[in-house]
Amino acid sequence: MNYTSRIFIYVGMLIALLTGMMLLSFKTATDIVVSGSREHLRHAAMRKQESVRHQGDELLNYTDIIVNDLRLQEHIYIIVQLGASSEALASYYDRQFSSLPTDAHVILSRSGEVLYGAKYSRLINALRQRKKATSREKFFFMSPDGPVMVAVQPLVYQGETLATSAVARLLGDSWLQQQESNSGEYLIFFESDGRVLWSSNPDYRGFQINRASKMVVDTERSFYLHEVDLPEAGTEIPRLWFAASETRLIHMLNRYRYWAYAFSFLGGLTVLLLGWLMVRNFRRPLAQLMETTEAMIHGRLPVLDRNESRTELDLLLNRFADVLDALRREKAKVKRAHKKLQETAITDSLTGMYNRRYLQEVTPGLFAQVERDGRYLTAILLDLDYFKAVNDEHGHLGGDAVLVHFARLLKHNSRANDQLFRIGGEEFLILNVSENPDGNVALAEKVRELVSESPATYQGVRIPMTVSAGISCYSGRLGEGSLSRLMRSADKALYEAKASGRNRVVVHSSCKEASTMARKKNQKQSLSLVTNTKKPF
Numbered sequence: 001m002n003y004t005s006r007i008f009i010y011v012g013m014l015i016a017l018l019t020g021m022m023l024l025s026f027k028t029a030t031d032i033v034v035s036g037s038r039e040h041l042r043h044a045a046m047r048k049q050e051s052v053r054h055q056g057d058e059l060l061n062y063t064d065i066i067v068n069d070l071r072l073q074e075h076i077y078i079i080v081q082l083g084a085s086s087e088a089l090a091s092y093y094d095r096q097f098s099s100l101p102t103d104a105h106v107i108l109s110r111s112g113e114v115l116y117g118a119k120y121s122r123l124i125n126a127l128r129q130r131k132k133a134t135s136r137e138k139f140f141f142m143s144p145d146g147p148v149m150v151a152v153q154p155l156v157y158q159g160e161t162l163a164t165s166a167v168a169r170l171l172g173d174s175w176l177q178q179q180e181s182n183s184g185e186y187l188i189f190f191e192s193d194g195r196v197l198w199s200s201n202p203d204y205r206g207f208q209i210n211r212a213s214k215m216v217v218d219t220e221r222s223f224y225l226h227e228v229d230l231p232e233a234g235t236e237i238p239r240l241w242f243a244a245s246e247t248r249l250i251h252m253l254n255r256y257r258y259w260a261y262a263f264s265f266l267g268g269l270t271v272l273l274l275g276w277l278m279v280r281n282f283r284r285p286l287a288q289l290m291e292t293t294e295a296m297i298h299g300r301l302p303v304l305d306r307n308e309s310r311t312e313l314d315l316l317l318n319r320f321a322d323v324l325d326a327l328r329r330e331k332a333k334v335k336r337a338h339k340k341l342q343e344t345a346i347t348d349s350l351t352g353m354y355n356r357r358y359l360q361e362v363t364p365g366l367f368a369q370v371e372r373d374g375r376y377l378t379a380i381l382l383d384l385d386y387f388k389a390v391n392d393e394h395g396h397l398g399g400d401a402v403l404v405h406f407a408r409l410l411k412h413n414s415r416a417n418d419q420l421f422r423i424g425g426e427e428f429l430i431l432n433v434s435e436n437p438d439g440n441v442a443l444a445e446k447v448r449e450l451v452s453e454s455p456a457t458y459q460g461v462r463i464p465m466t467v468s469a470g471i472s473c474y475s476g477r478l479g480e481g482s483l484s485r486l487m488r489s490a491d492k493a494l495y496e497a498k499a500s501g502r503n504r505v506v507v508h509s510s511c512k513e514a515s516t517m518a519r520k521k522n523q524k525q526s527l528s529l530v531t532n533t534k535k536p537f
């Protein structure tokens with residue numbers, strides 16, 4: 001897998017990690033906030049429960065006041081035991097107890113007769129339905145306007161229970177409103193079968209509650225609920241709930257969630273951008289390095305542009321450019337050395353002419369050229385006369401000077417397509433491919449004359465000398481041409497030149513043959529040219 005793909009995989013993993021962390025932190029924060037809010041609601045509901053219990057105890061205290069009133073006891077005694085009218089009781093009771101903050105007062109005689117509070121028929125019924133009160137206690141019953149909390153206590157006079165005193169408080173809408181002002185943040189209500197019956201906020205009457213999620217939801221608000229336990233209430237009494245608005249909390253959490261999404265998105269985008277920048281920064285120099293090494297594998301040393309950037313990869317690239325420069329310089333050096341070596345290998349160090357090794361190399365090509373183009377290869381073999389005597393007289397260095405002088409003469413007077421070789425001590429060769437070998441005889445003669453006319457000079461002493469030459473030719477008709485055959489013929493001619501007195505040029509018969517052939521060929525060509533020009537198109 002390449003680096004680009006890897007970096008993108010790492011970036012993807014980083015984005016997933018970032019998103020996961022953001023979502024986890026959001027969930028954790030939500031859990032903390034929600035559980036804090038639930039705990040707050042539970043405490044508030046417990047305070048309400050305490051308050052209700054306290055109000056029940058207050059009612060009981062009121063019954064204490066009533067049943068312990070001696071005058072009242074005497075009134076009841078007179079009515080119950082002596083059969084007096086209860087009219088006087090009503091005026092006494094009203095005078096004494098009407099200021100107590102309750103909603104209803106009833107006194108029932110031990111036989112169930114209403115002594116006071118005849119208008120509170122529901123309370124009277126509820127009291128009659130209960131077994132006779134023998135102790136100080138609380139109970140609840142239902143009225144159309146809401147649950148009613150009742151405190152009841154037997155009225156005892158001189159050790160005998162004469163009646164039952166009861167005070168009651170209606171826990172309807174107005175009581176609920178007293179418990180919780182309509183701030184909009186909290187709600188207290190009675191519920192039965194999932195429906196709000198009476199509420200501190202009348203707008204919520206009739207609303208359905210979700211007991212499973214413990215929520216009341218309307219279009220604008222939602223409340224979380226906690227039940228307020230009423231220990232003395234039986235199953236017929238609706239359940240009392242305390243509710244706290246979660247709207248603000250939910251809005252806050254939603255806002256936090258949007259931030260979490262936005263941060264995840266921006267974070268992901270940033271990581272993606274960084275990943276892309278990294279890939280781009282890595283890819284350019286890496287691609288350049290790859291291209292360069294590819295070129296190097298194929299034997300090239302390309303020029304790399306240097307970068308101003310100070311990143312490690314760019315510095316590496318600049319170093320690579322330095323290495324390439326150094327390699328190019330070394331390559332040029334090696335090339336020069338190689339060329340020199342090649343030249344040394346094929347040239348004679350004294351005269352600078354090609355040597356015998358190069359002769360072996362070059363001749364197959366010359367023979368092929370002759371056969372292909374129908375031309376003639378001419379070998380002019382030159383040998384300085386009595387060279388041993390020069391050495392003897394002027395020393396070896398004097399002999400070398402003569403050899404160098406002779407070589408210079410040959411170079412200056414040879415033609416462009418002449419190839420010059422030193423093939424032995426004082427033996428030289430001129431090879432030439434031409435359409436007519438005749439010109440080579442003239443060249444040999446010219447060289448011979450020049451040599452005899454221009455003596456070499458060594459240490460101020462003129463050293464006259466002469467040269468003998470033998471010329472042989474190859475016309476491509478002698479079967480496969482070979483250097484040895486050509487050289488043998490030239491050698492024969494040279495031998496003849498030496499034998500016949502030296503300082504002369506002898507042409508081998510192969511050249512006469514070649515010359516005749518060339519002439520005939522020329523004639524044919526000129527004839528065909530003439531014929532062709534006469535021919536009309």
Ligand SMILES: Nc1nc2c(ncn2[C@@H]2O[C@H](COP(=O)(O)OP(=O)(O)OP(=O)(O)O)[C@@H](O)[C@H]2O)c(=O)[nH]1
Nearest residue numbers: 383384385386387388389391396397399400425426
């Ligand atoms: N100074 C010098 N002499 C060389 C070199 N190579 C060969 N010689 C000498 O050239 C001489 C050749 O002599 P010979 O082969 O007898 O021929 P010659 O004296 O020229 O006589 P002919 O060829 O018959 O005219 C020898 O004395 C070699 O030592 C060289 O590089 N430098």
